Amino acid sequence: MSADSPAQPPTRPAPGAAPGAAARATARGRATVPTPAQRQPPRAGSDFLQLSAPDRGIGGPGLTDWLTAQIRAAIIDGRLGAGTLLPASRTLAGELRLSRGVVVEAYRRLTDEALIAARRGSGTIVLARPSDPGEDDGAGQPTATAPLLPNSPTLPAGAAGPDPTVRIDLSPGLPDLAGFPHQEWAAAGRRALAGATASDLGYGDPRGHPRLRAELADWLGRSRGVRTHPDGIVVVNGVAQALALLAQVLLRAGQTSVAVEDPGSRGAREQFEYWGLSTERLPVDHDGADTAALQRLSVRTASLTPAHEFPMGVVLSPARRQQLLAWAEAADGLLIEDDYDAEFRYDRPPVPAVQASAPHRVAYTGSTSKTLAPGLRLGWLVPPKHLLAEVVSVKHATDLGACVLPQLVLAQWIGSGRHERHIRAVRTRYRQRRDALVSALQGGLTGRAPFVLHGVAAGLHLVVGLPELTVPDTVLAERLLRNGIRVQPLSWHAIAAAPRGLVLGYAATSADRLREAGTEIAEQVLALR
Template identity: 55%
Template sequence: MRAAIADGTLPVGSRLPASRVLAAELRVSRGLVTEAYQRLAETGQVAGRGRGGTVVVAAPPAAPAAPAGPAPRGGPIDALRALPCRIDLSPGVPDLTAFPRTAWLQAERRVLAGLTAADFGYGDPQGTPALRGAVAGWLARNRGIRADPGEVVVVAGVAQALGLLAQVLPGAGVRRVAVEDPGSLGARQQLEHGGLDTVGVPVDGAGLDVAALRASGAGAVLLTPAHQFPTGVVLDGERRRELLAWGAAGGLVLEDDYDAEHRYDRAPVPALRALAPESVAYAGSVSKLLAPALRLGWLLVPRRLHEEVVEAKRHADLGNPVLAQLVLARLMDSGELERHLRFVRRRHRRRRDAMLDAVARHLPGARVHGAAAGLHLMVTFDGADFPDTALAADALTLGVKAHPLSWHRISPGPPGLILGYAAGPAAEIEEGVSLLGRALRTRIRDQRR
């Protein structure tokens, strides 16, 4: 019946057969038909009209048509991103409606007015001196990192930074990289696509387990110490000291500082790069601050890897587009980017609070992780025995996107969801979590049968 409603065989407004009649036609019990109607009502697809019977009131989102070209590459995240939905609670996206269009346009006009004809030629593959200087200043002010502009390599986001590192690390004798478990599936895929082997290292309430890292035999480790993805844990002081000692003994730390600027209920956490520049490769971007579409980020590596990384960047794309670099540099130097950060931080905090309230109301028993900072929450359903992929699929049939936690796990663990709250208004967050609650109740009832 769901399929018939979805494909229009039972259009919105049509009346379903009486339960007694359908039961006789299908030769099943009337109770079974009644239960089916009840489930359709719980998902908002039908409604009782008294003597008017049961009527179709909404169709679920139609499955997307098969693409004309190849299937989406990159795994489940890319596939999910391509699907239509009404409410997108996927993690990793800021409030794109807040992009500072006026400030960007004004900065672009000023930049264009000052360019010479020669400035439109090929740029420095390492990045324009203006942006490298601006990034150095930004990192000093916001992340406590003291870096010379010559150390900065401008990249097309953290994804490219990881891809470049995957190219140069084998030359430094590193072919196995430890990753956080749970940790970003996308980041792990970047390293593996570059030919590196990855091994999971557990994350607990204090962050990455450094003892397990030592036992893994990895020559490098990728981690998110300021706001671990997806748990939100901060790497604590003792673990930091242990990790830096591991780095000083020859290990390489790959620090993904993906959303450290977004914090609400705690003080900023210093970047590891600020403490040990010769054993930490540091990557960041404006994807969570302005917009992923800009594809602008930065990479700082130990001196022994710098020339190889610049050479890999040269062969990758000859450098990022110059105009966008110069506009971003102007926003950073003028203080406009800090003003934008203050504005979106207030907005994101309100949306975070709205999601916390909605989770408390609609997902009773769910445990919330990582609420003090970032752009997402992780919720776990401790003790539940259903697959979180099934819950996410149920939510998608109701028009809501969310990441199942298991996508980002290597080892098994409790089911959960990763819910982004930055991209949509509070009313949309409330509705989305309410629909998740509906899917959860149905899933739990089905598991008990």
């Protein structure tokens, strides 16, 4: 945070002084000439916002909530425009006669919400203003007739751009994009480019750059127990491309169907169906995918999320893992293991990948979409050896290979140890956010409406089951969206009839907004009983 400049004689306000200083000097009849520093973006002070701290009987957390809400509202309604320099935390705390810790925490929360950002050497500034839910941007007629829920519920969060009607987005699948390590990633990029050769920038191996594949083989072996060699890894544009490549390989081999979890990833299901594979329902219970049901299906391939089943959050039990592997051997089958967020386990280390037990039966895939950002489009596929050549052939025909420069940066990022340090840091942040959401849901529903929380021990989302909800969960989701809170109904992810509930992502939302959302969700559930 920047510190305010020391006071100067009243006829010449100091560069960077609060606007009120110039106003007071002018009021005394002495005109002032703006200095170059005073022509910088306006500085906001408590006098500008007309802030007055509430009753001193309010404790620290209450004061922090109050200050956060006041500054947030000023940003949203335009009183604090993009580029406005906020007062230093010590200065604002002194003006409001608050603990500096209250201001520091309020600034931290607003930073988490991507409303402000600290700039080295220039202090804390306001970022681009989000749209107000009721604002008319003048671009055409009001969209009152537009559907409240998107026609394609599997469209990734944010894919259609920001929705001005949404103030809190709890769509699952996004990490904290506001917390992306920009400076560290840029530093890794500079080092990667400094070490890049001319040949690195040419048409390369369609499997991906050997430097990244070597780093991935080492890291996946250490963190997930994956058994592979760098030559056995194919760098892909996210898990979606891994599934697309596998679907095409399976079709070439004469397979026509694949088993998918239910409830399960609708995006994965639609990916297979897009390429021409039919999908067969594989029920999920408290032990994970039902292997007895799998044996009754006429399929030789099953796609699963065994470390943290999406969306229910179940870990595939040891007995089911053994049964699954036995099925794959007996059927000469293939298991597609989507290890989408296993890095985020909060109660104990994650279970090793299923691939570690049977590399010849498992196609293992993962990406940086949950650990860093989906926009990087960086992932990996470790197919069984007998499928590797065919996968590489399809990959080459698709795009010749993934973009090289991001691969070199990721190789540098992993090799320097920064990836693991980043995961440890955000894991702590996500645990705190999960706790805030869970606490709000429990506080609003316990003793008032039956509910069950699923998947809270890991990942970036949880499921709140609502066994006595009297309307479809899509109706509840619509009511919440009318109030500016986006959630996903559990039924979106089901093939057969599913228990009613909501899928709530929490990684990309600050703790105080999660508490607000959890309280609103509880109120809407009670209103629909």
